[in-house]
Each structure stands twice: as structure tokens, then as C-alpha cells.
Amino acid sequence: xxxxxxxxxxxxxxxxxxxxxxxxxxxxxxxxxxxxxxxxxxxxxxxxxxxxxxxxxxxxxxxxxxxxxxxxxxxxxxxxxxxxxxxxxxxxxxxxxxxxxxxxxxxxxxxxxxxxxxxxxxxxxxxxxxxxxxxxxxxxxxxxxxxxxxxxxxxxxxxxxxxxxxxxxxxxxxxxxxxxxxxxxxxxxxxxxxxxxxxxxxxxxxxxxxxxxxxxxxxxxxxxxxxxxxxxxxxxxxxxxxxxxxxxxxxxxxxxxxxxxxxxxxxxxxxxxxxxxxxxxxxxxxxxxxxxxxxxxxxxxxxxxxxxxxxxxxxxxxxxxxxxxxxxxxxxxxxxxxxxxxxxxxxxxxxxxxxxxxxxxxxxxxxxxxxxxxxxxxxxxxxxxxxxxxxxxxxxxxxxxxxxxxxxxxxxxxxxx
Numbered sequence: 001x002x003x004x005x006x007x008x009x010x011x012x013x014x015x016x017x018x019x020x021x022x023x024x025x026x027x028x029x030x031x032x033x034x035x036x037x038x039x040x041x042x043x044x045x046x047x048x049x050x051x052x053x054x055x056x057x058x059x060x061x062x063x064x065x066x067x068x069x070x071x072x073x074x075x076x077x078x079x080x081x082x083x084x085x086x087x088x089x090x091x092x093x094x095x096x097x098x099x100x101x102x103x104x105x106x107x108x109x110x111x112x113x114x115x116x117x118x119x120x121x122x123x124x125x126x127x128x129x130x131x132x133x134x135x136x137x138x139x140x141x142x143x144x145x146x147x148x149x150x151x152x153x154x155x156x157x158x159x160x161x162x163x164x165x166x167x168x169x170x171x172x173x174x175x176x177x178x179x180x181x182x183x184x185x186x187x188x189x190x191x192x193x194x195x196x197x198x199x200x201x202x203x204x205x206x207x208x209x210x211x212x213x214x215x216x217x218x219x220x221x222x223x224x225x226x227x228x229x230x231x232x233x234x235x236x237x238x239x240x241x242x243x244x245x246x247x248x249x250x251x252x253x254x255x256x257x258x259x260x261x262x263x264x265x266x267x268x269x270x271x272x273x274x275x276x277x278x279x280x281x282x283x284x285x286x287x288x289x290x291x292x293x294x295x296x297x298x299x300x301x302x303x304x305x306x307x308x309x310x311x312x313x314x315x316x317x318x319x320x321x322x323x324x325x326x327x328x329x330x331x332x333x334x335x336x337x338x339x340x341x342x343x344x345x346x347x348x349x350x351x352x353x354x355x356x357x358x359x360x361x362x363x364x365x366x367x368x369x370x371x372x373x374x375x376x377x378x379x380x381x382x383x384x385x386x387x388x389x390x391x392x393x394x395x396x397x398x399x400x401x402x403x404x405x406x407x408x409x410x411x412x413x414x415x416x417x
Contacts, residue, residue, distance in 0.1 A: 023228045025101060027073040030057065030094040030382045033083065034066045043086050047079075049262040054079065055230060057383055059267050061258060061352035070230070072096060074225040086302065093369055094382035102228055107389055117188045118394045123222050126187060126214055126398050127156050134158070137194060147281030149219045150236040155282055157213040162206040167416050168292040169407070170211045172282075172358060173299035175246045177220025177231045178385045181376050181395055182299040186214050188396030189403070204404045206247060211289065216358075217246050217278055230385065235275050236393070238263040244270035247300075248354065249279045250361035253312040258354030269356055279358075286366065294416060295407065298364040301400075302384030303351065304342045305375040306331055306402070307361040311347035312355035319369055320346070326409045333405025334398045340377070342402075347373065370410055374399065 020103050022163045035041040044067060053075035057068040083090050094100070104120075111119045115129050118353065140160055147155035171189075173182035190212050193205040219235040220243065233243030240263040243287050248259040251273035251293040255261065259269035274280040274283045308323040310316075317323065327344035334342055343350055347357065377395050378384045387395075410416065 021226060022101075022105070024098055025230075026096065027072065027218075028070050028097045028100045029073075029092055030075060031069050031071055031079075031090040031094050032066050033069065033088050033090045035060075035063055035088065038063060039134045040086060040088050042337055043082075043088070047082070048265055049260075051075065052264075056231070056266060056351055057385070059258070059352065059354075061354075063310075065352060068093070069408065070383075073082075097383065100383065100386050104229075104386055104388075106224075117184060117191075119389045120184055120392070122225050123153075123215060123218055126183060127376070129187065130156055130158055130214075133190075133194070139401045140194070144285075146211075146213050146285040147278060148236060149217075149278050150276070151219045151222075153218040155191040155213060155216060155218060155278065155285075157211065160190070160205075160210040164311045166207060166209040167294040168209045168211060168289060169295045169297070170213075170286070170289070170293050170362075171297050171299070172213045172216050174214055174218075174221055175216040175298065175358065176300060177217050177224045177233070178229065179301040179376075180224070180385070181301045181387045181392065183214040183221070184389075184392045184398055185376060186212060186299055188392060189400045190214075192396070192400055200401065204407055207409070208295075209289070209292070210368075211293070213282070216282060219278075220246075230383075233268065234278055236276060240264060241268075244268045244276050245275055246279050247358060248356040249274060249276050250283065250356050250358050252357075252361040252364045253355040256312045256355035258311065258352060259356055267354075273356070282358075283361065286362065290366060293362075293366070293368055295375060295410065296356075296359065296366075296368045296372075297403070297406075298359050299376060301376040302338065302378050302381065302386065303375040304377060304379040305350050305373075306342045306344045307336075307347045307350050307359075307373045307375070309347065309371055311353065311357050311360050313353075314346070314348050316346065317363070322326060322413055322415075323370075323372075326370070326406055326413065329404035329409035330372075330402045334402035336403055337398045338394060340398055341379070351375070370415055372406065374402075 053072035055070035117217050134143050134364045142159040144157045158168050173186045223231045243266045248269040254273035257270040306327045331342040358375045359371045362368045
């Protein structure tokens with residue numbers, strides 16, 4: 001592991017004052033509800049678009065799929081009455097959500113200042129670590145700027161290459177700001193690609209060129225550290241609310257299904273396809289790699305799914321059988337270390353209908369026929385976005401195992417010839 005030491009000034013500026021400004025969720029409870037009719041589904045959609053005292057932690061998608069809702073204490077009596085009047089039965093699955101956030105904040109404040117994977121890091125800490133890799137491995141690591149943000153930040157990443165002529169693998173994560181395990185696990189994997197002495201990992205690392213973007217939504221990630229831990233979207237300004245869902249904003253069946261037209265919704269698709277500078281600029285960078293990228297993988301949380309296109313339709317891709325076979329092999333490789341079980345299939349069939357995602361855009365417009373999306377640990381939780389930091393290294397290790405299995409199975413099917 002890297003033992004890069006962060007400057008004391010950085011730690012004081014980033015960890016100290018920022019946490020004091022965070023929105024608190026004292027006495028907020030999380031309820032789970034399952035809409036059983038289209039009318040109940042519409043009710044939930046109405047509640048999401050009209051109340052600023054409810055936070056929908058999982059998207060409202062289809063009849064029969066549960067939704068987790070964080071409810072402000074003053075809103076709970078009215079919320080429960082509305083559900084009762086409409087025949088919706090809620091389950092209380094977590095009380096006083098702030099206790100969970102306090103535990104996470106305390107772990108951040110107690111960090112030693114060493115860059116490792118025993119805790120979560122801020123954007124600047126992650127970016128500073130990426131820059132040190134170029135200094136440590138000048139013949140292998142190249143810093144890349146893959147786009148820009150509404151607030152003027154860079155979408156920073158690295159290219160790792162051990163020899164010319166390799167096929168390209170693109171790893172993207174952090175597009176949903178609150179999903180902290182994505183950037184943490186991917187930086188761990190990046191470190192392993194550079195330092196692991198395991199023969200199988202070494203062979204995989206050196207066989208491909210790696211384009212790695214730990215933060216596809218830097219503004220949102222900073223906001224989760226400085227203001228609202230549960231923020232999901234970008235930070236662009238609209239009439240009433242901020243941001244769009246950067247994984248509903250890509251120009252492939254944009255706003256076709258599973259995306260909201262309401263600017264205040266967490267699944268707001270944006271005012272148009274590529275309305276967000278983050279998705280527009282990142283897509284332009286990906287276009288510049290046409291012919292170089294043969295595998296594209298996006299990392300999210302949570303639910304332990306491994307998915308592939310399409311999200312907008314239940315119709316299968318032309319190479320659906322191959323993607324299923326590769327995904328099954330990747331899930332089997334992932335399960336060997338800790339027994340972690342993943343469900344494999346198309347986005348539409350495994351999780352819910354959703355259009356405008358990066359994986360679908362890359363598959364549908366750039367000709368990249370190996371496109372996958374991981375939903376990392378945990379399998380289920382009242383709020384799996386707040387994953388304890390002691391889960392970072394296990395998640396990184398098993399996901400690296402899975403990537404080795406995924407690329408190995410794809411090679412058997414002649415995808416890299």
C-alpha cells in the first residue's frame with residue numbers, strides 16, 4: 001500500500017472545518033415501502049417531487065420494487081398518515097440516521113494523515129495521491145484530464161501502461177457523489193495494478209492499458225464532504241434545485257425510462273442530453289480514445305450486482321450471451337475470496353429500467369462491446385452508501401479478483417484479438 005503522507009495543513013483545512021458545516025440528520029428515520037399498484041407508485045413520485053423533508057435513498061422505479069426513504073422528524077406523522085390513507089405499509093428500518101453519519105465522521109477525524117485504504121479520503125487527497133504516482137512511476141503512469149466540472153474542477157485520472165500496443169480498459173466511478181466506496185475501491189485497485197506481486201494480477205495489469213477515473217463527479221463528491229453526505233447529483237444550478245443525475249444524462253435513449261423530469265429529483269436527467277459539463281466533457285475524452293478502448297467498466301454502490309447493457313429496454317444486445325458468460329465468470333471469481341455473491345444480468349432486468357447511463361452510451365455509440373457496471377457492497381442495507389471504511393480493502397480485493405476473471409473470460413471469447 002502507498003504510505004504517502006498528507007501535509008498537516010491539508011488535513012487541518014480539509015478535515016477540520018468542513019465536517020462542522022455538514023447538514024445533520026438527527027432523529028431522521030429511514031422507512032422502506034413497496035408500491036403494489038401504479039397509483040401507489042405515482043404517490044411516491046408525487047411525494048418526491050413536492051417535499052423537501054423526504055430523501056429517496058433508492059430510486060422509484062416499478063411496482064413491486066422497494067424504496068428506502070429518509071424522513072425528517074417533523075414530517076413523520078404526516079408521511080405515515082398519507083401512506084396509511086393510500087394503503088401503503090411502511091417498515092421502519094433505521095432510527096436516527098445521524099448516528100450512522102457520526103460514526104463515519106469520527107473515523108475520518110481520527111485518521112493518521114497517511115494515505116491508505118483504512119479510511120475514506122477527500123477529493124484533494126485522492127488527486128494529490130494520483131499526482132504522486134506520476135512521480136513514482138514516470139515510465140508507466142501518465143496524469144490525464146478527462147473533463148471539467150460546473151465549479152471549475154478537473155476530472156482527473158491516470159493512464160497506466162506497461163508496454164505499447166495494449167488494448168485499453170476504462171474504469172470510471174464516482175459519478176454518483178455519495179457512493180464513496182467506488183473511488184476508494186478503484187484507487188485501491190489502481191495501487192494493486194502498480195504494486196501487486198501476485199502473478200495473475202501482474203499478468204493482467206501488464207496486458208492492458210488502464211484509463212482510470214476515480215471521480216466522474218468531483219463537485220458532488222466535495223459537496224458530500226463539506227455540506228451533505230447524501231448528495232448524489234452534479235452541482236449545476238437550475239430554477240429551483242441543484243444538479244442532475246450524471247448517470248441519466250448521457251446521450252443514448254436519454255430520459256427514455258427510469259429518469260425524472262423534475263429538477264429536484266435525485267434521478268433528474270438534466271435539461272437535455274449532455275446538459276452537464278461533467279458528462280459532456282468526459283464523453284468527449286472517451287471519444288478521443290475511439291479504437292483504443294475495448295472494455296468500459298463503471299462502479300457504483302450498492303446491491304452487489306454486475307450488469308451490462310441495456311438499461312432502457314428488456315431487449316437483449318447482440319452479444320448478450322457473451323456478456324452473461326463473462327459476467328458469470330467475473331462474479332464467480334469475486335466470490336472465491338470472501339463468498340460475496342453478485343447477481344449478473346442486463347441493467348433493465350437486474351436492477352430496474354434506467355436510460356442515459358454511461359455504460360449504455362459507450363456500448364451503444366462508441367462500439368465498445370464489453371461494457372459493465374458494478375454495484376459494489378453491501379447487498380442490502382437501510383443506507384448502503386455509508387459503508388464502514390473497514391470494508392474498503394475487502395471490496396477492493398474481491399473486485400480486483402473479479403476484474404481479472406472478467407478480462408480472462410473475455411480473452412477466452414476472443415474479444416482482444
